[in-house]
Amino acid sequence: MNLALRIKEAAEIHGDFTLRSGKKSNLYFDKYRFESDPLLLADVAKAMLPLVPAKTEVLCGLEMGGIPVVTMLSHFTQLPAAFIRKAPKEYGTCKFAEGADLAGKRIVLVEDVVSSGGAIIDAANMMRASGIDVDTAICVIDRQTGGAENLQKAGISLISVLQASDIEAASNGRA
Numbered sequence: 001m002n003l004a005l006r007i008k009e010a011a012e013i014h015g016d017f018t019l020r021s022g023k024k025s026n027l028y029f030d031k032y033r034f035e036s037d038p039l040l041l042a043d044v045a046k047a048m049l050p051l052v053p054a055k056t057e058v059l060c061g062l063e064m065g066g067i068p069v070v071t072m073l074s075h076f077t078q079l080p081a082a083f084i085r086k087a088p089k090e091y092g093t094c095k096f097a098e099g100a101d102l103a104g105k106r107i108v109l110v111e112d113v114v115s116s117g118g119a120i121i122d123a124a125n126m127m128r129a130s131g132i133d134v135d136t137a138i139c140v141i142d143r144q145t146g147g148a149e150n151l152q153k154a155g156i157s158l159i160s161v162l163q164a165s166d167i168e169a170a171s172n173g174r175a
Contacts, residue, residue, distance in 0.1 A: 003047055004162050004170035007141070010034045012167065021116035021145070029141055029167075031112040035068040044140055045072035047161045048110075051138045052077055057105040060084050060097070062123050065112035069140060073110060084109070084123050102132050109137040114158060117147035121154045141167070 011033040017025050034040050052059070052073070060082045061070025067083055074081035080100035088096040107127075109120055114137075124134040135156055142148055142160035151158045 002170060003043060004166045006040055006043070007034050007162065008167045008170050010037060010040055019115045019145075020118055023115070023145065027164075029113050029143070031065045031140070034140075035065065035112065041068060041072050042076075044161065045069065045076050048073050048138060048140070049076055051159045051161065052079070053106075053108060053136055055106050056108045058082055058100045058102055058107045059110050060102070060107050060123075060127075061110045062119055066110045069112050070110040082107070084127070086119070086122065087126075096126055096130075102127070102130075105132075107132060107134065109134060109156075111137060111139040113141045113143060114139045114147040114151075114160070115143045115145050117150040117154070117156075117158070120147075120151060120156060120158075124154060124156055 011030045013028050013030055014026055017028040019025055034044065056079060059070050059074050059079050061067045061084065063083065063085050070081045082097045082099040082102055085096045088094050109123060111120055120137045127134050137151060137156055138159045140161050142158060142163045144164045148158040
């Protein structure tokens, strides 16, 4: 069974949902359903391998859904991983990035599902304010709801394994 269909069967749910962007949708990809399946998550990470730019030094997963994806991708690429918080923690080290050191490194942001691109833009702004160059993000699913365009305006290229249309096509036997 192809990856798009497997993700669809595991994670697509229908109902009334409010997305991070504030938009309403009757379709939702419950990323935790495919991220919690070790075999499916491994196959997702393997599909992401060719998306990782050649000179990448650190893979940076966004809290929370990007964390399992980046961990598995790090395993297969043997690149170190960093875990990017939505905001610096308010205790201990007070860092926004945990794991690998990012200073002077060529990084790639890793996300699970992109709708508006807001979480990636927020993380990139925080990282850029700390002197970390951010220009590429990779994701599992691009919902095709303006995220890639918003990221492009912010100087970030988005590369996805799948787009929402791929998952829809899978359900219609076209993928």
